[in-house]
Amino acid sequence: MTLVYPGSFDPITNGHLDIIVRAACICDKLIVAVGNNESKRPAFTVEERVEMIRASIGDREDIEVTSFTGLLADFAKKVGARAVIKGLRAMSDFEYEFQMALLNKKLEPELETLFMMTSVQYSFLSSSAVKEIARNGGCIDGLVPDCIRERIARKLTCR
Numbered sequence: 001m002t003l004v005y006p007g008s009f010d011p012i013t014n015g016h017l018d019i020i021v022r023a024a025c026i027c028d029k030l031i032v033a034v035g036n037n038e039s040k041r042p043a044f045t046v047e048e049r050v051e052m053i054r055a056s057i058g059d060r061e062d063i064e065v066t067s068f069t070g071l072l073a074d075f076a077k078k079v080g081a082r083a084v085i086k087g088l089r090a091m092s093d094f095e096y097e098f099q100m101a102l103l104n105k106k107l108e109p110e111l112e113t114l115f116m117m118t119s120v121q122y123s124f125l126s127s128s129a130v131k132e133i134a135r136n137g138g139c140i141d142g143l144v145p146d147c148i149r150e151r152i153a154r155k156l157t158c159r
């Protein structure tokens with residue numbers, strides 16, 4: 001079974017990586033899909049976000065990293081995914097994710113949405129928090145994968 005894990009990943013955090021590694025254990029192939037949503041005014045380009053995810057994951061045949069534009073439901077159908085998987089951090093994520101899951105079901109009735117609880121040590125983490133800390137010269141150790149920490153800090157503190 002193929003699963004799609006979509007997100008903005010601006011940038012990927014250890015919370016995202018936790019979901020990626022765990023989700024890959026319950027499917028044959030996991031497609032990590034970076035949404036190309038310019039309205040969110042991302043700090044990193046789509047290419048940078050894809051590269052940082054690839055660097056964080058390392059060489060794994062069961063995980064593919066790509067980007068998409070347009071509707072998630074159309075992308076999932078195109079790549080033959082049976083379901084979309086999303087991480088849930090807290091009840092505050094639920095309302096928005098529930099709405100998205102229902103919209104995607106309406107657009108593509110055969111597509112399921114699965115939710116995986118974020119590990120407790122990452123329940124407070126978000127990409128915006130990482131960016132705010134880095135922009136202000138704070139320490140992002142332990143919040144993002146080690147191999148991309150310098151790259152994130154360099155880009156955000158140079159602005």
Ligand code: COA
Pocket residue numbers: 006007008009010013014015016019034035036037070071072073087088089100103104118122125126127128129
């Ligand atoms: N660990 C840490 N942070 C997490 C997390 C986890 N496990 N799970 C979610 N988050 C955070 C993200 O860092 C992000 O934080 P931010 O807002 O500070 O950047 C936030 O939760 C939400 O992020 P994400 O899961 O990336 O969702 P999103 O709301 O940015 O949506 C898409 C991204 C690509 C899934 C969405 O825009 C999409 O589906 N686009 C296609 C258009 C479409 O089909 N829309 C639906 C029909 S209208």
